[in-house]
Amino acid sequence: MKLFSSVNDVKDVTALVAEALHLKQDPYAYQHLGKNKTLCLVFLNPSLRTRISTQKAGINLGMNVIVLNIDKEGWALELQDNVIMNGTTVEHIKEAAAVMGEYADIIGVRSFPGLKDREEDYSENIFNKFVEYCGVPVVSLESATRHPLQSLADLVTIQELKTISRPKVVLTWAPHIKALPQAVPNSFAEWMCKADVDFTIAHPAGYELATEFTQGANITHNQNEALKEADFIYVKNWSAYEPYGQVLPGNEDWMLNNKKLEVAPDAKVMHCLPVRRNLELADEILDSARSVVIHEAGNRVWAAQAVLKQMLEAL
Ligand code: CP
Numbered sequence: 001m002k003l004f005s006s007v008n009d010v011k012d013v014t015a016l017v018a019e020a021l022h023l024k025q026d027p028y029a030y031q032h033l034g035k036n037k038t039l040c041l042v043f044l045n046p047s048l049r050t051r052i053s054t055q056k057a058g059i060n061l062g063m064n065v066i067v068l069n070i071d072k073e074g075w076a077l078e079l080q081d082n083v084i085m086n087g088t089t090v091e092h093i094k095e096a097a098a099v100m101g102e103y104a105d106i107i108g109v110r111s112f113p114g115l116k117d118r119e120e121d122y123s124e125n126i127f128n129k130f131v132e133y134c135g136v137p138v139v140s141l142e143s144a145t146r147h148p149l150q151s152l153a154d155l156v157t158i159q160e161l162k163t164i165s166r167p168k169v170v171l172t173w174a175p176h177i178k179a180l181p182q183a184v185p186n187s188f189a190e191w192m193c194k195a196d197v198d199f200t201i202a203h204p205a206g207y208e209l210a211t212e213f214t215q216g217a218n219i220t221h222n223q224n225e226a227l228k229e230a231d232f233i234y235v236k237n238w239s240a241y242e243p244y245g246q247v248l249p250g251n252e253d254w255m256l257n258n259k260k261l262e263v264a265p266d267a268k269v270m271h272c273l274p275v276r277r278n279l280e281l282a283d284e285i286l287d288s289a290r291s292v293v294i295h296e297a298g299n300r301v302w303a304a305q306a307v308l309k310q311m312l313e314a315l
Helices: 013-025 049-060 093-103 118-122 125-134 148-161 183-192 223-227 293-313
Strands: 038-043 064-069 106-110 138-140 168-173 198-202 218-220 232-236 268-270
Touching (some): 038 093, 049 148, 106 125, 125 138
Parallel strands (some): 038 064, 106 138, 168 198, 168 232
């Protein structure tokens, strides 16, 4: 594998999930693959889970790992082409990415959307420029429109915890006070549509995701109907796709609580984290045995390790 930016970069999703679960059983079996190889993780935005789990995954594979918080520690990057750099930017992404490629065998990039200009965000301009100019394999640590390492970990978690062969999985919108990207729900939807699950998306009117990510999903505005007999409920806020990046008024009653879960007595509750308690998800769920959010976050290591292993094997 040379690029991991979406589920479309994966030849065999089932095999990649199996690989992650195999690595969970035997984390250090492939340390020879990463010997004398360098992984550079570049963050343009904050992170806890992605940063540490991907570092840990690289270390487990025997790699040397460098983390650069380029938004705080690097030169201010110019992202546009054909500009006179007489403003605040100091280094063009062409040179910055190419130089990083001289130091690293694999690069990871996190770059959030601005949520102002949909065309710009959905073009994945920043992520694609890293891919174009760095000259080495690139793994997405969450881009403007997708978070594939999260989605792989989510699928690994479902595969591990499911009690029937084809579980019902429901992605349900949750309230939030800030405008959040669509990357996690886009990506989760895209991966679930390729997995052997019965997949439903529930959201209030106005929060439709881009159709390119939801082909094959059942989509409803009726949360209660969607939750019935669910095996996994994935809770996530996102801002509107149209009007782009907006938080629409109302919908506070979409927060998941125990009352809502009465129609899904066996459901396990997932969230990518970080989560705002009692805004997105009630304490009574997060602190109960039904929440698998910590288990899910733990699986981030094995998801990242499976991807890095395939990249190392292709070097
Ligand atoms: N879920 C996730 O990506 O967490 P971080 O933003 O903390 O990396």
